[in-house]
């Protein structure tokens with residue numbers, strides 16, 4: 014960690030305003046204090062001691078930041094907004110206790126023992142079908158919609174124009190490249206079907222996926238909440254679990270991937286960070302191998318932590334392009350956050366829904382059958398939004414679609 | 427006077443959540459795109475409709491409180507800053523495109539519509555909004571009207587003034603006037619023309635009717651690079667002398683090119699060139715534009731271009747332009763602080779002026795980067811510095827003033843498109859005498875007799891004849907107390923630093 018704790022990443026800001034229209038919260042309120050440029054002003058004043066971390070207005074406007082980092086790739090001056098806001102949040106955390114709801118959510122979702130129970134209960138509730146019937150607007154019903162959105166697809170949602178079975182891949186390389194799977198917390202608890210799809214699709218493309226015991230939550234939710242020490246503790250545990258090798262670490266959650274790639278800054282583990290790969294990066298590196306046709310229209314919605322934080326733009330498209338017939342549409346505001354942002358959707362529901370609204374409106378116009386996105390939070394937020402808005406589409410991870418295409422092709426026979 | 431009652435009244439009009447009074451919130455509005463000026467407004471109000479704007483202005487008028495309109499705050503002359511005696515009226519929420527009439531090629535917009543979004547909305551009709559300030563992805567049409575904004579393509583298509591047909595304006599006392607007409611040629615004096623470029627001094631534009639143009643059918647974009655600034659400057663004159671009017675003709679020097687190439691907007695400009703020119707040609711037919719492009723390419727080569735290149739497709743063209751348009755932001759990479767000048771010189775003097783600027787930079791040991799609308803002779807020298815270094819600000823300031831004097835000496839003027847605002851008040855007496863300044867002020871008072879809309883900007887009151895000639899300032903209406911104080915705080919007649927309002 015640098016001497017100034019990350020605030021130095023803001024020095025380059027020259028107040029040009031090019032980030033304003035990329036910021037979902039500024040678009041929602043039109044208020045400079047809810048814009049990247051305005052928040053940088055607040056953070057600089059915090060660092061300089063001109064404003065204090067217990068100033069209510071500072072807290073409100075910094076809390077309202079999604080941390081989506083949509084402001085970074087548009088900044089000509091190269092301001093490291095993400096590092097700045099994390100530094101500022103760490104400073105705010107020194108003066109207040111995290112919101113009880115945030116604490117409870119972190120505890121239930123990320124601590125090994127309690128989270129196992131929480132996820133088991135959640136899965137049991139999900140299986141009853143009640144959450145999907147209750148899905149709607151309002152805090153509780155939206156949360157139900159989020160849970161319902163984690164349900165694995167029954168594989169019958171999408172059309173298949175030809176029933177032909179493809180050749181299973183006989184040409185698989187003899188020496189398969191070994192990769193280690195990062196399981197995470199929410200992904201593991203509620204999206205284990207995405208992990209399964211990840212393993213299967215990677216194997217078809219010549220990777221051998223290794224399970225790594227002893228790994229823990231990536232710490233992203235803690236870092237975003239300003240709990241840097243807890244994030245560091247988790248980071249060190251992961252570094253120890255994944256060992257010293259060169260083996261790539263594959264992640265299918267954009268939020269976790271972005272965090273793991275930040276370990277260089279967080280705990281000075283730059284080498285670990287260079288091993289981290291999003292699943293779409295590994296698949297795209299091999300083509301990936303085409304599967305069987307799927308007759309569906311898909312809107313790809315890039316997770317902010319993939320597009321802005323990891324700057325991975327083309328790879329998910331290349332994964333979807335491996336599915337013949339599939340029609341991929343781009344939304345005009347695809348690059349804008351869906352309002353999920355980790356715990357944000359629970360803690361700042363009003364802003365979160367305001368940010369979601371324009372995205373839902375353009376989805377309504379495009380009316381795809383599937384919205385593809387590679388991050389658990391986004392899957393849940395979009396899934397809940399689609400349900401609440403009465404749209405028929407479902408939210409799925411891109412590798413789930415590839416997996417379905419591979420299954421139809423008979424690669425798993 | 428700003429009282430608790432007034433704040434309550436404002437909240438009654440726009441809703442409490444759209445009134446900002448907390449110090450931290452007001453601080454975020456203390457600067458615009460030229461961050462060396464800083465003023466913290468007393469209150470920030472964000473109305474959501476024109477009716478709310480009218481009601482807010484009326485309420486402020488009854489309290490005798492000055493009001494400063496603000497769009498996106500990308501202005502480069504400190505124009506959108508309000509001090510502790512004034513209310514800042516932020517127009518970002520008035521961002522509706524009220525209508526596009528493709529047959530008559532007219533759009534009616536609210537002032538907070540972002541420039542680039544208007545062109546996006548017009549594109550399905552094969553139309554676009556021509557004035558394209560480099561800040562177009564951020565700045566508002568209202569701010570463009572107030573500053574009479576230009577842009578690279580204004581060389582051929584004209585600046586904002588040539589594209590505004592009609593305006594609805596809320597005057598300082600809350601009365602609403604309509605200027606011009608979207609339908610036909612206006613009669614009588616060109617009041618729209620008078621308002622455009624008035625820097626928020628005449629009133630608040632709440633509705634704007636603009637002309638849209640058909641998207642050009644054929645476009646060619648050339649990039650030429652030069653081994654000296656002088657040859658690049660000479661080539662600019664040669665291009666214009668060829669008789670072909672390029673759609674755009676822009677220059678960037680080495681320091682600017684390198685900053686862009688280091689940024690996410692890297693466009694593939696040669697880093698070793700002393701300067702690059704970006705020339706765009708457009709028109710109705712491919713053949714004609716290709717022929718023009720070939721002519722221009724030859725002219726550039728004959729005038730010392732080391733190499734020239736044509737963008738292969740629209741993607742490469744977009745990349746070449748994005749690099750140019752984001753150049754100012756990219757220069758933030760060079761150091762912590764940045765000031766930009768905005769002078770216009772006769773095009774033929776460009777080679778000399780560029781050398782003079784380089785000499786001044788060397789004398790004061792400062793990094794000066796140039797990126798500008800070469801075809802118009804509209805220079806933008808950017809000075810990069812670290813404001814924390816003691817004494818450096820003063821040096822930058824002296825150098826800025828010298829650059830400005832050099833531009834004026836060759837027959838130039840002090841602003842091409844960024845406006846006077848606060849920043850160039852100090853230069854006004856260099857180019858206008860007291861009589862002219864007094865006349866300007868008189869025109870302003872026709873619109874805003876109390877000088878309550880955006881007070882203390884554009885015309886340095888101390889330099890007016892009534893101030894400098896008559897021994898004592900004359901009291902004019904209830905706003906005079908504010909004015910006096912503002913006048914004292916502002917660097918008025920003396921061409922000296924405007925750094926007083928920068929925190930140490």
Ligand SMILES: Cc1cc2nc3c(=O)[nH]c(=O)nc-3n(C[C@H](O)[C@H](O)[C@H](O)COP(=O)(O)OP(=O)(O)OC[C@H]3O[C@@H](n4cnc5c(N)ncnc54)[C@H](O)[C@@H]3O)c2cc1C
Pocket residue numbers: 028029030458459494495496497498499500501502504505506517537558559560561564565566567568569570571572573574575576577578625626627629630631632754755843844847880
């Ligand atoms: C990176 C960068 C590049 C730029 N490039 C160019 C360029 O190429 N050409 C150019 O001309 N300028 C350029 N500018 C300057 C600036 O973008 C323009 O002056 C723009 O028109 C300002 O618009 P705004 O919405 O940001 O206005 P603001 O900065 O908010 O306000 C500017 C002035 O307009 C007044 N105002 C705002 N809205 C209204 C309204 N509705 N009614 C009355 N008055 C109003 C304000 O009081 C203020 O005096 C650039 C700026 C930046 C940061």
Ligand code: SF4
Pocket residue numbers: 025026027028029030031032033049050053084087088089090091092755758
């Ligand atoms: S784009 Fe970058 S330099 Fe410009 S205001 Fe935003 S953060 Fe600052």
Ligand code: SF4
Pocket residue numbers: 035036037038039047048049052077078079080081082083084085094
């Ligand atoms: S991280 Fe997202 S919400 Fe926060 S300032 Fe940047 S763009 Fe806005």
